[in-house]
Amino acid sequence: EVQLVESGGGLAQPGSSLRLRCAASGFSFDDYAMHWVRQAPGRGLEWVAGISWSGNTVGYVDSVKGRFTISRDSAKNSLFLQMDSLRAEDTAFYYCAKDGVGWSNWFDRWGQGTLVTVSS
Amino acid sequence: EVVMTQSPVTLSVSPGETATLSCRASQSVSTDLAWYQQKPGQSPRLLFHGASTRATGTPPRFSASGSGTEFTLTIASLQSEDFAVYYCQQYMIWPFITFGQGTRLEIK
Numbered sequence: 001e002v003q004l005v006e007s008g009g010g011l012a013q014p015g016s017s018l019r020l021r022c023a024a025s026g027f028s029f030d031d032y033a034m035h036w037v038r039q040a041p042g043r044g045l046e047w048v049a050g051i052s053w054s055g056n057t058v059g060y061v062d063s064v065k066g067r068f069t070i071s072r073d074s075a076k077n078s079l080f081l082q083m084d085s086l087r088a089e090d091t092a093f094y095y096c097a098k099d100g101v102g103w104s105n106w107f108d109r110w111g112q113g114t115l116v117t118v119s120s
Numbered sequence: 121e122v123v124m125t126q127s128p129v130t131l132s133v134s135p136g137e138t139a140t141l142s143c144r145a146s147q148s149v150s151t152d153l154a155w156y157q158q159k160p161g162q163s164p165r166l167l168f169h170g171a172s173t174r175a176t177g178t179p180p181r182f183s184a185s186g187s188g189t190e191f192t193l194t195i196a197s198l199q200s201e202d203f204a205v206y207y208c209q210q211y212m213i214w215p216f217i218t219f220g221q222g223t224r225l226e227i228k
Binding site for chain 2: 035037044045046047050059060061095100104105106107108109110111112113
């Protein structure tokens with residue numbers, strides 16, 4: 001069974017950093033691109049970042065470029081999101097999502113989410 | 121950026137009836153469109169990809185169609201578990217992946 005378990009969320013001050021982790025199991029992690037999608041409380045979904053199965057190609061939504069870094073560790077079957085220079089508007093649930101077919105950019109499995117709150 | 125616009129924002133339908141949800145893209149996305157269902161307190165769940173390809177576990181009362189800029193999600197014989205928020209998502213151009221704002225399907 002595919003499982004995606006996010007961790008690392010919490011309360012952060014504006015300008016500070018957090019590192020999210022997504023522990024993946026139940027599928028061949030190296031064969032799939034992976035993504036982060038966020039959802040501000042009571043709001044809609046926003047794709048944040050994605051990474052190819054090899055880790056060689058990454059992409060970001062404009063609002064986080066230069067501040068967030070997506071990475072993956074195949075030895076640990078884990079996906080990461082390094083979040084620097086956090087802003088209040090980054091407050092959201094952050095979901096780890098598995099790509100549907102290799103690298104298709106639709107998401108067939110989602111984690112339960114981890115809440116990031118940016119506030120002083 | 122491809123802007124995805126869903127309508128209506130809220131749809132009130134009685135159980136047993138049919139709900140029709142729309143999603144419009146600001147430019148053609150061919151059939152690079154997915155639909156998701158999200159219930160309160162839960163993560164989104166994939167319903168369709170490729171505009172009309174049913175994901176594993178999507179009940180047959182759900183159907184999806186469209187191409188280019190106009191897409192439709194239809195839910196026939198609505199059941200209580202179908203009342204949720206539905207999102208469309210285009211994925212035509214990497215890394216410009218965008219979602220619609222969602223349609224809340226509520227019980228009438």
